[in-house]
Amino acid sequence: MSPRATDLTSSSVQNYSDQELNWIIENGIRFTGMPGFGKVETPEHIWAS
Ligand code: HEM
Secondary structure, eight states: OOSOOOOTTSHHHHTSOHHHHHHHHHHOOTTSSOOOOTTTSOHHHHHHO
């Protein structure tokens, strides 16, 4: 995959706020392999993750 999926344990990812992570999981990252889960998961499930 290019760009490669990020190491979620890296300090740059760990420094995101809960709100920032929730936004990324809900919307995905355009033009990358990172899918948005907002259409297939409930907001409560995304927040819980
Ligand atoms: C619940 C599952 C997932 C979570 C919590 C998650 C979380 C994240 C987060 C927080 C980032 C941002 C990292 C950064 O900004 O440096 C990211 C990036 C990325 N994810 Fe996911 N992800 C998930 C599933 C997936 C899946 C299923 C794929 C592909 C099949 C994927 C591919 C990618 C890629 C390619 C990037 C890098 C995008 C870039 O370089 O800007 N992710 N992911």
